[in-house]
Amino acid sequence: MAADHVSLRRNNLSVVLRHVRAAGPRSRARIAADTGLNKATVSSLVAELVERGLLREGQAEIERGALGRPGQLVELDGSSVCGVGAEINVDYLAVAALDLSGGVVLEHRVPLDVAHQDPSTTLDRLADLIREAVAAVDARGGQTAGVTLAVPGLVQSATGSLKLAPNLGWNEVPVVDEMRARLGDPAYPFRVDNEANLAALAEYSELKKDTGNQADDLVLLTGAIGVGGGVVSDGHLLRGGHGFSGEVGHMPVAPAGRTCGCGRTGCWETVVGLTTLLNKATDADDPVRDPSLDVERRLAEITRRAEAGDARTLGALADVGTWLGIGGAILVNILNPDVLVLGGYFASLGPWLQEPLESAIRDRVIAPEGGGCRVVQSELGFAAAVRGGAQISLDQVFLDPTLIGRDATGVAQ
Amino acid sequence: MAADHVSLRRNNLSVVLRHVRAAGPRSRARIAADTGLNKATVSSLVAELVERGLLREGQAEIERGALGRPGQLVELDGSSVCGVGAEINVDYLAVAALDLSGGVVLEHRVPLDVAHQDPSTTLDRLADLIREAVAAVDARGGQTAGVTLAVPGLVQSATGSLKLAPNLGWNEVPVVDEMRARLGDPAYPFRVDNEANLAALAEYSELKKDTGNQADDLVLLTGAIGVGGGVVSDGHLLRGGHGFSGEVGHMPVAPAGRTCGCGRTGCWETVVGLTTLLNKATDADDPVRDPSLDVERRLAEITRRAEAGDARTLGALADVGTWLGIGGAILVNILNPDVLVLGGYFASLGPWLQEPLESAIRDRVIAPEGGGCRVVQSELGFAAAVRGGAQISLDQVFLDPTLIGRDATGVAQ
Structure with missing residues (x-):
């Protein structure tokens, strides 16, 4: 029963956070009306999301005639929670960090002739780039919600393994384990996915903004x-x-x-x-x-x-x-x-x-x-895959806001 | 407000009907527990679905120890509501009628060199086949929930028009209007879809049964x-x-x-x-x-x-x-x-x-x-597309059981 309550609360936090993302800044009363949750619950959920650095107080609502007091708007707090995307490709490595509202915190690409390097050299270089991105997030007082690595090959997501990347000459490389070890077993989740899949997600988000x-x-x-x-x-x-x-x-x-x-x-x-x-x-x-x-x-x-x-x-x-x-x-x-x-x-x-x-x-x-x-x-x-990787890392936060610590600083809990 | 109640009731009828299809015969009490609807509502919904010929009373539930009286099971009534699929292909016409539980009421295919016929001759022949299928449904006291026509070409579903079927030599034929006119503007819905799409749905259903x-x-x-x-x-x-x-x-x-x-x-x-x-x-x-x-x-x-x-x-x-x-x-x-x-x-x-x-x-x-x-x-x-067409016609009933008349005989209301 306790577990059910935790899971219900987590789900409601996600409902409120995703609603504010989709529908924009609004009052607690409006969130309650939109989602069907009662007002006291919404107040408590918003308070927790603010503590976790995911929402923040915005402007006072513009008064809408005589009905009701104007409320305080809450809005997405873009600044303190970031997703990181990284990429290994045939002739470059890349990294990007995006904040919750999609703002670019850092992007960096370095040329590297990956096919003619030992994989472990490449992974060492990549670890340096990821540390740089996480440091940039830390420097602004933010939390890294997760890192998603894009690779040009066939990926087994469940095991975090790169099965085959012909143009890298890589075969059965446990990239997630290798990277976690290099990064000192970090608290944030680390995933691997196909680069074109991640790039497609990023392009789809861009298109949605436009059209x-x-x-x-x-x-x-x-x-x-x-x-x-x-x-x-x-x-x-x-x-x-x-x-x-x-x-x-x-x-x-x-x-x-x-x-x-x-x-x-x-x-x-x-x-x-x-x-x-x-x-x-x-x-x-x-x-x-x-x-x-x-x-x-x-x-x-x-x-x-x-x-x-x-x-x-x-x-x-x-x-x-x-x-x-x-x-x-x-x-x-x-x-x-x-x-x-x-x-x-x-x-x-x-x-x-x-x-x-x-x-x-x-x-x-x-x-x-x-x-x-x-x-x-x-x-x-060439930035699409790392952007998509950062987005997928952030998507997990929208599905489960409790991934982010309540103190809203330092690494994710 | 009245419209909302009608739509809520329709949705609940659909929830109960789809639940019995997916989960199998069960008591009203069990349906209430599974769906979260209250028992009085479930009793009323089941009564209406029985009236509409979609559910029927089954066996008495086997007693489960001392807790509660054994209830009467309700189950899908496969017999009286049927979907019809029809097909125009390059060298044959075909029709099939399936009942709600997937049983084959009729299947019929006739060779026809469609590409060398006038379209209106082909549509006349197809109308004969569809009348035959609807008559077979009528003969068993059933209702025809709808007819879906499969064509080997590009379809504009919204207008019911076949845009292009190169192997038939057909171009911009308003097949739904043409067929409705030939069938005397029947009460059941008449749709058109691509034959491979419908066949894929039928194969997917077969596969689900097996695996x-x-x-x-x-x-x-x-x-x-x-x-x-x-x-x-x-x-x-x-x-x-x-x-x-x-x-x-x-x-x-x-x-x-x-x-x-x-x-x-x-x-x-x-x-x-x-x-x-x-x-x-x-x-x-x-x-x-x-x-x-x-x-x-x-x-x-x-x-x-x-x-x-x-x-x-x-x-x-x-x-x-x-x-x-x-x-x-x-x-x-x-x-x-x-x-x-x-x-x-x-x-x-x-x-x-x-x-x-x-x-x-x-x-x-x-x-x-x-x-x-x-x-x-x-x-x-070669029966896949007509089976898929019949299934799509029946799917509409699962989404909106009120498509089927309450007397459970004759054509849909």
């Missing part, structure tokens, strides 16, 4: 050395039966193509991955191919050449665009998304890739007008 | 002249942003291939559709190609030849199997289903198609062991 409630079916393509896909269907991440969905990079679309990082031939990423573009567009000694330089800088140089009308660069972009269209048309025929988001390098080079993709969707999708699918370029770019 | 709650991610492939796909993700039909998902037949996988019924080249159905198999396996004057003969009989002849070791037949099956594997691997990489169900002719010729498909999934899906995906042959075969 309200219009588009609930989204496909995100992340272009890097590997190519990943994340699918949001009817507002929910499509994970598949075993969490291995969205492996679009390995769709067999080019049977006569070259060997993929996964050892097969003809995978989609062998014709649209960044390596293919760079190999077509540049010579072997071109610094644009150098993985120790930041990927955004290298893509800026490709952009410069394309804008200058360099024929080899434009030819390579046209080839990639054609293949992007073929795979894109497959995805849109199957999934009928409202929006197809170009992420990673596909966004950086969007001015040359969006048109061939749109044209293929128009021509190769059986539903009229491409089934209503719009193509957009991600504004989050 | 309990294990597999919530399913992909169904319907092999006919056209090739359709239906996707169940986490227990829900994936419809996409505009209801045009699952158009797997038009994935561009064979760019050098032949022209499709949709006018494009290289669509998946140009290499795995039934016409392709028949063209490869038989001469032009072979009766196996004759669309006026029932498709099951023609497939039985193909099976006979394959079993007899006919090289041309086996070669054609091997070709189709290879391409089935390529498209199947694309779908499994994207969707990671627990189960891939072979429907339509893929099921009829499953003994030759399942192995190459499984082999491609093993070899071409990046997740270990094909992401855990099993391939199974549909046991519903």
Whole structure:
């Protein structure tokens, strides 16, 4: 019975917190009316959420005629609780911390040629980045609600293990255990998830901010050395039966193509991955191919050449665009998304890739007008996965506000 | 306020009816305990559901020790309320009526070369079949809760219009209006949906009967002249942003291939559709190609030849199997289903198609062991879409039991 009361209280805290997030600042009386909870309960719940640093007192409510006294509004307290996202990708590591209202506390990306490092060196470097993010949260008197690590590969969430990441050359790495050990077994939860899934969640949140409630079916393509896909269907991440969905990079679309990082031939990423573009567009000694330089800088140089009308660069972009269209048309025929988001390098080079993709969707999708699918370029770019990771860490707080300590400082209890 | 009471009552009727379906026969006291409704309310709700022919009195409850009197059990009354599914496909029309407990009241399929008929002739023939099904329901004193029509094409559910069915040669046909007019504007609801979506729902229900709650991610492939796909993700039909998902037949996988019924080249159905198999396996004057003969009989002849070791037949099956594997691997990489169900002719010729498909999934899906995906042959075969249509018609009754008249005979009110 006691356990039931605890669980009921936790659920009611979550109801109130999520309601204020969704509906905006409002009085305790209004929260009671909206949620069906009684006023005394709402007062007690709000008091606890304020103690935990999740809500704060806002302005006095504007008086609404003669009925009732004006109440004090309560609003989301964005400042003191933060989620952290981290990412290992083929040629960079990244980290981001977001506060509860979605504000960016810190973002940092460093180039690293991960495929040519020992995994433990990479994990050491990543631990440094995560410590830096947690320190930034601490420095503003905040709490870290959790860390979610994005990886470009197949993840077994239950065990916290990375099963396979062909482009990293990693196989069966217990990343959660390895990272927890490096971070001194921290009090906050540490999770691992697929980078394209996390990026899709972040893009979906961005889209919701822009368009309200219009588009609930989204496909995100992340272009890097590997190519990943994340699918949001009817507002929910499509994970598949075993969490291995969205492996679009390995769709067999080019049977006569070259060997993929996964050892097969003809995978989609062998014709649209960044390596293919760079190999077509540049010579072997071109610094644009150098993985120790930041990927955004290298893509800026490709952009410069394309804008200058360099024929080899434009030819390579046209080839990639054609293949992007073929795979894109497959995805849109199957999934009928409202929006197809170009992420990673596909966004950086969007001015040359969006048109061939749109044209293929128009021509190769059986539903009229491409089934209503719009193509957009991600504004989050390479930051999408870490943003999504930070969001997932914060989502847990909205589901269970008691994850955050009552003193609203220091680490989560 | 009166409207609120009506809606509350309707909702409670639905809660009780769905609870008995899900949990099985039980006493009124038990229903009250399970649902949290009070006993007097449950008694009144059960009485109304019995009047409407949806529940019936069952056996006396077996006494459970000294606590309380044994109660009378109530159970789902399968007999008097039926859903009807109908289907227009390229070479047949079909109809099925199912009662509330899933029992088959009637199933009927007739060969018809739809692509070479005027649409209005086809709709006339279909109206005859639907009248036959409704008469079979009437003959047992039942009510028809609704009719759902399956079509092999793109459907606009809101307007009841078939936008495009390339293999029928139909374009912008207001099928619901046309059928309602032919049926004399019946009292029951009449809907239209995509045939592969309906078939996927029926296969999902079959699977749930067999395996309990294990597999919530399913992909169904319907092999006919056209090739359709239906996707169940986490227990829900994936419809996409505009209801045009699952158009797997038009994935561009064979760019050098032949022209499709949709006018494009290289669509998946140009290499795995039934016409392709028949063209490869038989001469032009072979009766196996004759669309006026029932498709099951023609497939039985193909099976006979394959079993007899006919090289041309086996070669054609091997070709189709290879391409089935390529498209199947694309779908499994994207969707990671627990189960891939072979429907339509893929099921009829499953003994030759399942192995190459499984082999491609093993070899071409990046997740270990094909992401855990099993391939199974549909046991519903060409009956899946009409079964799914009947189920969707019945689903409405579970959501709103007041759709069924209180006298429990005659048409729905």
